[in-house]
Each structure stands twice: as structure tokens, then as C-alpha cells.
Amino acid sequence: MKKISSGLIFCLLAALLTGCASPTPDLAATVQKAVIETYVALTFAPTATVLATPTPFATPGSTITPTETATDTGVPTETLFPTETLIPIDTLTPQPGATRTLGPLDGTVWQIDLHMHTTCSDGDNTYEEMVQGALDLGLDLIAITDHIVCPDVTQACLNETRLVCIPGQEVSSDQHIVGLGVTQYISPGQPYADIVTAIHNQGGLAIAAHPYTRPWVFDEATLYGIGFDAMECWMSNAEDNQHQIELGAQNNIACTYDSDAHEVLDLGTRYMDCSVPIYNLSDLNSALHSNLCAPRQQ
Structure with a gap:
């Protein structure tokens, strides 16, 4: 949002x-x-010249032809984005650098925010400004989840040493899906179940973004039936929020609480405290499904 x-x-x-x-x-x-x-x-x-140019998310030497019409299922048309040089990325194993000690080795909590944007898409601040803002707040782990994949931002996130940074994409159609660990662009112009599969095929975690917030509301058959790993549980009404948590638990879908920050000033409005160290997606998935992360909101 x-x-x-x-x-x-x-x-x-x-x-x-x-x-x-x-x-x-x-x-x-x-x-x-x-x-x-x-x-x-x-x-x-896209402009006419973009259509004839390989996109940064295609195999070198290939081209992508956009879909011109939406399907009867309500899946929106794919949009092509400006071309950039592709940076090949084989695996995702974000690790802290030697210059920073990340804990809670001393019993303190890890503070994490899994949803934020940069100027790569519709954010107001650069990657560096968002990271610095996260550091100023004491966050230990962040995920950069722009609406597209910018190779330079992805590479900077993977190389980050000041905190743990997980690259991703918020795949945005009528509803939004956050893919953590996504390093290759995923088109929104396909069924939601296929988007979740595409995220998993990159070794990522699929999170339903603000699923009960208008106008991005998921129907519950989709929300609880296509293999989401987690969903954002943001609801302001405590009773409704508890209902969402219970439905998630019944369907093995964890809750996350994230800022969806589009500028530095949004950081810290909502994040999670986790009682275990989280260095990669495996750690994160385990912590979320073991109920080791709790919401914090300002």
C-alpha cells in the first residue's frame, strides 16, 4: 500500500x-x-522500443511478449518494465558481515520488518536511505519487496553486511503477494496459485499482503487454499485479528506484522520481535511457524 x-x-x-x-x-x-x-x-x-528489447528478467538473448488482455478469471494484464542489465543470482543465503554482531546471543530479541519499498518501484527513498533508516531504528533484519525486481537493489541487499537483508518482490495485481527470496521477476499476469508456485520455485516464501484490507481483500478460499506460507495480520479490530490468526493456524499459515513502508518515516510503525536469531529464509520460516515472533506497533 x-x-x-x-x-x-x-x-x-x-x-x-x-x-x-x-x-x-x-x-x-x-x-x-x-x-x-x-x-x-x-x-x-512500456514504450514501443521496450517491446523489442530483452527485459532484465528474461534469459539473455530472449524476449518477452506482454499479454494484451486480461482473462475471464480477473487476472490482470502483464506489464513490461524498463530494461536493465541482468545480474545472475543462483542462491539466496543472506548472512551478516564480520563488522556487525547480530544477536540475540545475549537474550535480546531480533527486530524484523519483512515488507518495504524503495525508489526501485513506488517508494520515496533509495535502498541506502531505507537501510540506514532501519539501522537507526535498531532493526536486525529487513526485506526489500518492491513491485518489480531491480538487479542493482537485489545485489546490494544480498551483499548487505550491516544487517540481514532479504530481497523480494511484491507481486501486484488485484491482490498482492509478497515473495521473500525472489531474485528473478515474477509476472502478476497469472493465477495466484501459479504466483505462489513461482515464488516457491525460487526457494522463497509466499506471503499474502494485507489480505483483509480493501481494495486488496483475498477471498478465503484463495487465501487459505493455494499454499501461502504466511499472511500479514494487520487488522485493527482485535477480535477480527484473532479470528484471522486462528484461521491461519488451522491452515498452517503464519502471521507477519510489517510496515509496508514506502518512505523512511513509515519504518517502525509495525514490525516483529523474534526470540531467535534469523540469518536466512529457513530460520525465518521456522521462527514464524514456531510462534517465536510477536507483533510490535507504534
Whole structure:
């Protein structure tokens, strides 16, 4: 989710002029969704020259042809993104550097945030600014989950030594799925079950992003039936939040609590305390499913 900033005013006007903001029972959510979709379309839509150019996420020498129409199942059209040089990445094993001691070897907790954005997609701050903000807050582990994959950001995250950094992607269509450990771009233009499979095929963890928040609400058959490893449990109502936790436990889906920060000022609004050290995805998955991480919110 992205807060509507002054820089997106023209997108808001466009959405209003097209009638997206006509009076409805859920006006705010409708306008916000229209703004985000307009922003993504204007920011990342390909030009004619891009279509003939290999994308950074294709095998060298190949090209990708975008899907032009959505399917009857509501799966949105794939969008091509600006080309960059591909940095091949074989495995994900983020480790802290020798210059920083990460604990809780002394009995303290690890503080982690698994959902944030940079200027790679719709964030307001660079990778370095977000990492520095996380360090200032005392976070031990973060995940960079932009809506696309930028090889330079992915490589910087994998090489990070000041904290543990897990690269990922928030695969964004009508609903959003965070893929932790994703280093190769995953298209949103496919069924959600296939997106989850694609994340797992990269050795990653699939997390349902803000699944009960409008306008990104998952139907429960999808949420609890396609193999999610975890879901974001953000609900402000304590009773509803407990219901979500119980449903997750029944379906072996852990809860995460993350900031979804799009700027440094958003960091620290929501994160988790974990009572064990977490150096990689295996550690993280074990901690989440062993109920060793608890929410913190400011």
C-alpha cells in the first residue's frame, strides 16, 4: 500500500475525471485503488522500443511478449518494465558481515520488518536511505519487496553486511503477494496459485499482503487454499485479528506484522520481535511457524 503523496496529484485528477471516484459505499478505497493503478500504468508502461528489447528478467538473448488482455478469471494484464542489465543470482543465503554482531546471543530479541519499498518501484527513498533508516531504528533484519525486481537493489541487499537483508518482490495485481527470496521477476499476469508456485520455485516464501484490507481483500478460499506460507495480520479490530490468526493456524499459515513502508518515516510503525536469531529464509520460516515472533506497533 502506498500513501497518496502530492507527487501523485495528477494521477488522482485522472482517476477523478474518469469517474473512478463516483459516490460509492467505499469511496476512499475506490479512489486510492484508481490512483495506484494510474500511477503504475503511467510510471511503468512500456514504450514501443521496450517491446523489442530483452527485459532484465528474461534469459539473455530472449524476449518477452506482454499479454494484451486480461482473462475471464480477473487476472490482470502483464506489464513490461524498463530494461536493465541482468545480474545472475543462483542462491539466496543472506548472512551478516564480520563488522556487525547480530544477536540475540545475549537474550535480546531480533527486530524484523519483512515488507518495504524503495525508489526501485513506488517508494520515496533509495535502498541506502531505507537501510540506514532501519539501522537507526535498531532493526536486525529487513526485506526489500518492491513491485518489480531491480538487479542493482537485489545485489546490494544480498551483499548487505550491516544487517540481514532479504530481497523480494511484491507481486501486484488485484491482490498482492509478497515473495521473500525472489531474485528473478515474477509476472502478476497469472493465477495466484501459479504466483505462489513461482515464488516457491525460487526457494522463497509466499506471503499474502494485507489480505483483509480493501481494495486488496483475498477471498478465503484463495487465501487459505493455494499454499501461502504466511499472511500479514494487520487488522485493527482485535477480535477480527484473532479470528484471522486462528484461521491461519488451522491452515498452517503464519502471521507477519510489517510496515509496508514506502518512505523512511513509515519504518517502525509495525514490525516483529523474534526470540531467535534469523540469518536466512529457513530460520525465518521456522521462527514464524514456531510462534517465536510477536507483533510490535507504534
